[in-house]
Amino acid sequence: MTPVIFVLVILGLVVGTVAGFALKAPLLPDLITEHGRIIDQQLVLTLYITGAIFAIAQLGLAYLIYKHRHRDGVKASYLQGSTKLEYTWTVATLVLFVGLNLMGQGVWAQMHLNEKPARPVNIEVTAMQFKWIFRYPGKDGNLGARAAEYINPAEGNYVGKDPDDANGDDDFQLLSMSVPYGIPVVVDIRSIDVLHGFAVREMRLKQDAVPGLSVNIPFTVEKDGTLEFPLSGNYAADLDKGELPDALKHELNANKLVWKDKASLRALEPGRVWRLTLDPDSINRPYLVKLENGRLNLYRSWYELACMELCGYGHYQMRSQVNVLSPVEYAEFVEKNSP
Amino acid sequence: MSEATAAVAPAEAAPAAAAHGPAHAPAKDDPWYGGRHPFAIDSKKFGMWLFIASDSITFAAILFAYTYVRLSDPDWPLVFNAGSVALSTLMTFVLLTSSLTMVLGVAAANAGKRKQAALWTFATALGGLAFIVIHAWEWSHVIHGLPEGPLPLMWCAFFTATGMHMLHVTVGFFYLTIVGLAYLGGKFKPIDIEVAGLYWHFVDLVWMFVFPMIYLMSTDMTKGFGH
C-alpha cells in the first residue's frame, strides 16, 4: 500500500508543480526593457530544462519505488555501481550546467561589464529610509556635484547637492522616476543610510544600493505601455476635446482606478494617442489611451519600484514608481521640471 | 596488519600509545585499539594542529579585512615612524626568543628532564609576559595620541589585529604557566608540553604576519623617532 501512496503523492507533486508553472498566466510580469528579453529567454530556457529534470527525476523515483517495492521471495541485486554510467552523467551535467550558465553571461556583460552607452539619459537614484529620490540632470544633461556635507533635510536636499556647482543649477529631483523609451538610460544607484535594493519587476532590473558606493546600470526601455483593457467604440473626438467618455470612466471605476475629474488628459498624437494621468494625489499614475483599429485601448505606462534589501521597519513600504514616457514627452518633462 | 606484527607490537607500542586518545580509555596498549592512524601523530597534537589551522584562518580573515579596507582607500595614512618600528622589532625579537626557549623546553621534556623542561617553559611564559607589557605600553601610547573624531580605519585594523594577537599571547601565558606547573608536578606528560609549544609557536608565527602587514606597510621612516 505504501509504495502506491508514495507514487500517487509524487505524481500529484509533479502534476501540481508543473501545472502551477504552466498555468500561471502570464508566467512573468510584463517586460519593458531590451536586456530583459534575454533574461527572460534564459529564465524560460532554464525553466524548461529544470522542469524536465524535475519531472524525470521525481517520476523516476516513483517508478523505482513502485517497481522495486518489497515482495516476498524477491532478492535485491548486488549492484555496486557502474563507472561508465557515473562518468556519463557527471560529464553530461557538467556540460549542461556550465553551458547554461555561459549562455547567460552576455546579458550580464551588457549590464555590468561593457562600456556604458554614449550620451545616455543620466538619472541619479538615491535610496534612503524609506523613499527613493530621483535626480535628473536638467537641460544641460549634467548632474551637479554632490557631497554629504551639503545634506540639508530642511531644504529637502537629501542627496547632498552642491549648491555652488553650476552643473547642478538646472537639476531637479522627484519622488518618482520618469524614463523615455527608445533611448539608453543609465541609473546611478546609491544610498545614504543603509542597504537598499533597486528593483523594477518589469524592467528585469535589480541592484542593491550600497552606502559608500554608487553603481551605474544601463538599460533601454523599449515599450511605452502595456495593455490594461480595451474599450469598444470610438471616442477620439471626445478625447481630443479633453473629455473622458463615460464608457472609459465606467471601465476605470470597475478596475479600481480613481477618476476624480481632476485628472489631466492630453493628446500626444491627436486623434490617436492620449496621455491620461489618474489619481494625481498619489505619486503619478499615467496611462496611455490609444486608438487602434477603431478600438480604444487603455495602456498602463507606470511600474512599481520596490526595495529588495532589508532596510529597517519600513522596508515593505519603500515604494516608488517608474513612468515610461515617449522621447518627446521626456523632453517636455525635463523642460517643465527644470528650475 | 599481519598476525606477526600484531604479536610483537604491544611491547613497543605501550609508551607511545599511552599518550593519545581519551585519558580514561581502556586497553590503550592493545594493538587493536584505534585502528590505523593515517598520520601517525598523537591525537592531542593532531587536535592542536587542527585548532591552529582554524585559528590561522581567523587571523587571515582579520588581515584580509584589513587589506580590504586598505586597498579600497586611496589615502591610507602612514602612521608609524622609526620609533614605533624599533619598538615592534623589539617585540618581534622577544617573541622569537621565547619560541627558542619553547623549543628547548619541548626537547628537555622529550628527553625526560622534567625540571629543566618546566624552567624553559616558564621562561617562555615570561617572554610572553614581556611582550604583553611592551605591547600594552605601546597601546596606551597610541590611544593617548588618537585624533579627534571617528577612529581612522588604520587604527581600527591595528587594534583589532594586535588585540586579537595579544589575546592569544595572554591565553598562551596562562596556558604555558599551567602546563609547566602541572608537568613539574607530574600530572602532565611531555606531549602536553609539546602541544602547548605548538600553540606558542603558532602565536609567534601569526606575529610574523601581523608585524610586517600592520606596522611595516604603514610606516613612514622619514618621520624619525619622535612622537
Place this chain on the structure above:
Amino acid sequence: MSSEAAAEHAVHVHQAPTNPIWRYVFSTDHKVIGIQYWILALVSAFVGMGLSVWFRLHLLNQGHVAQLTDQLSLLVEGSADYNAIKAKIDALQTAWYHMEPSQYLGILTMHGTILVFMVLTTAPMGGFGNYFLPIQVGALDMAFPRLNMLSFWLTFLSFVTLMAAFFVPGGSPNAGWTGYPPLSAVPDSQGNGYQGPGGWGQDLWVLSIAIFCFASLVGAINFIVTTLDLRTKGMTLMRMPLTCWAWFVTAILALLSFAVLLVAGLLLLLDRNLGTSFYVPGDLFVSNKLLVDHKGGSPLLFQHLFWFFGHPEVYIAIVPGMGLASHLLSSFARKPVFGYRAMVYAIFGIGVLGFFVWGHHMFQSGMSPYVAVAFSVMTMVVGVPSAIKTFNWLGTIWGGNIRFQSPMLYALGFVSLFVTGGIGGIFLGQNAVDIYFHDTYFVVGHFHMIMGVAAIFGMFAGTVYWFPKVTGKMMNEPLSQAHFWCTFLGVNVIFIVMHLMGLEGHPRRYSGFAFEFLSSDYMVRMHTIVTHTAIFTASAQVLFLINLVYSLAAGKKAGDNPWESTSLEWATTSPPPFENFKDGVLPEVHHGPYEYSVPDAAKDYIMQHDPPEARPATAPAPH
C-alpha cells in the same frame, strides 16, 4: 594482550559516573552529549517553527488589508461604505496575530537564526554525529570527551544568549539572519525616529553567534580526530559508512568556515560598540542626522566574510542528511550503495567547491561584476556533485527490494525534496537569471526546500532509524507514517507555492503589502495557501512529539538490530552500554558498510564485524 585481558582492564578503568549530575548533565559520554544536542535542537526547532507560524498568520491578511485599503481610497471619507471597510480593516489589523513591522522583522530574524544555527547545524552534527560517529567507527568515545562536553555547553550558552535577545530592552534584533550592516552595525539605523533595535538585541545576537563559533570549532576538531584516529581495527576509510564520511566532511567545513564567521561577528561587535568602522562607510545620514563617528568602511566586506562562512554552512546543514539518506536507502532497499566511491568523492567535491561559491549570494550586492561571473560558473559546477548524488541514490534503489518502513520513507522524502530544492539553485546560480529572482520568495522557497526541509527530513529519518538504538524501543510505525505524509505534502505545497510567488516578483521580508502587485488576487490567494498549509504542517509536528513520548513510554521493545542493518551501532545492545560495546571490547571490522544481498551469502546482509567467512568467496569483490 588478549581480548579477555583488555575487557578486564576496561571494566576497571572505564565506568559510568554514579553521580547523576556527572552522568546526565555534565557528562563526557558522547551518547549523553548527543542526546543533549538533539534535545536542544528539538526545542529550538519548535521555537523556530512557532515563530514562523506566528508571522505567517500576520501575513495571512496583509493582502486583504492592502486590497481593502485600495478600496478605501475610492470612497468618500466618512461615508457609510467607508466606515464599513475601515471597520473591516481594523478588525483584521487588531486580531491577536497582528504585529508591528519591526516586531515582524525581529521574529523573522530570530526564526532564521534559531533554525540555521541551533537546529540545522546542531542536530545532524552535534546530535546524531556525537552519538553515532564513535560507535560507527568502533570507538569507545570521542577523541576529546571533555572538549566534547565543553562544546555542548558552549552551544547551550549560545542558545541562552540568543533567547535572551527576545527579552532585552529594544527587543530582538531585526536585521535579518544575515545581519547585514549598516543596519546591524549602527544603532538607531532602523528608520527615522524609530527607537529600539539599537539596543542589546543585536549585540546578543552577535555574541551568541561568536560563542557558537567556538563550540563548532571545538566540535569539529573532535570529529576529525575521532574519525581519523579512533577507528577500530579493520575500519579503513573506505569501509566507513557514508554517514561517517558526511560527518567528517561537515567537520572539515565547520573547522574552516566558522573561523571566518567569528571574524565577521567580532568586527561587527567592534563597529557597534567600540567605534571602529570596518563595515560602516562615512557620511551616513541616519535618523535625520549625519553620522560623524564612522568613516571609510564597506558593508560589502561583511557580506564577503559572512558568506564565506554562509555558503559552507548550507552544506554543513545538508551533507549529514545526504550521508544518512545514502545509508538508509541502501539499508532499506537491501542493496549496496550505488557507486560508494563516487559518493565519497561527491561529498568531498561538494565540501571543497562549497568554498568557492559564496559570491552567488552577492550577485546584486554591488560586488565586482567580474568576480560575479567566476562565482556563477563555480556555482554551476557545484551542482555536478549534487547531481551525482541524486543519480546514485536512484541507482541505489534500482534493483532493490525496498522495505517501506518509516526511516526509508523519510529518506525517500529527502531525495525528492533535495531534487525539488536543488532545481531552484540552477536558476539562482546563474547571475543573469538571479537578476530577476534575487531577494524574492523564489529564494525563500529554494533554500527552505533544500537546506531547511530536506535537512530536517534527514533528522526525522535519523530519529526514527536510531530511536530503537538509543532507547531500546521502536517508534510507533503508523504515527511515524502519518507524520511523514502530512509533513511531506505540507512542505511541498508551502515552498513550491513560494517559488511561484517569486516568479511573480514577490520581495522577501515584507511585513505588509503596500504595493499594487503584492495585493493582486493571485498573491493574496498564494499567501492564503501558504499560511493555511503552514498551520497544518506545524500542527502535524505534534504527531511527532506524541510519537516520541508514546514510544518512549510504551514503544515496542527493539532488538539489537531491528532494521537488519550492517554498521557497527547495530553490533551492540540497544541501548548501548557505557563503553559502547559489550565490556568495552571493540569489534573488529572485516566488511564494507553496505554488504546487502551478497550473492550466495547465508543472510541477506553481512554485518561489518561478521567474521571474514560470512562473505562467500564466490561473491563479486566489494567496490
Place this chain on the structure above:
Amino acid sequence: MSDHAAEHHEEHHEFNLKENLAVWFGLVALTLVEVYLAYVHLPPATMLITLLGLSAIKAAGIMGVFMHLKFERVSFVLTLVPLTIVTIALLAIMFPDALRLYMFHWIGSPTP
C-alpha cells in the same frame, strides 16, 4: 594495513640544537631585512609582496623546525598545510571588489 603503534616510533627524532639555533638566527635576520625594507621606499605592491614572501619563509621555518612539521608524515603535511593555505588564499577573491571601491573613491565610478 600497517600498525599504528609501529608508526608512532617513526616520529621520534633526535633534537638538533644547532638546527634550531640556525632557524632562530635566520628569523631574526629576516626580521631585520624586513625592517630595512621599510627604510627603502618601495612601491606599496612590491613592498607587500616582498614582505609576504619573507614572512612566508619565516612561517615555513617556524612550522617546519620549531613546530616539528618537517618531521611529521608527508601525508599529514600535505593534508593540513594546503588545506589551510587554499582556504586562506580563497579570501583573496575579495580583492577585485576592494579595488572596485578604490576606483569609486578615486574616480567616482566603479564601472569599468
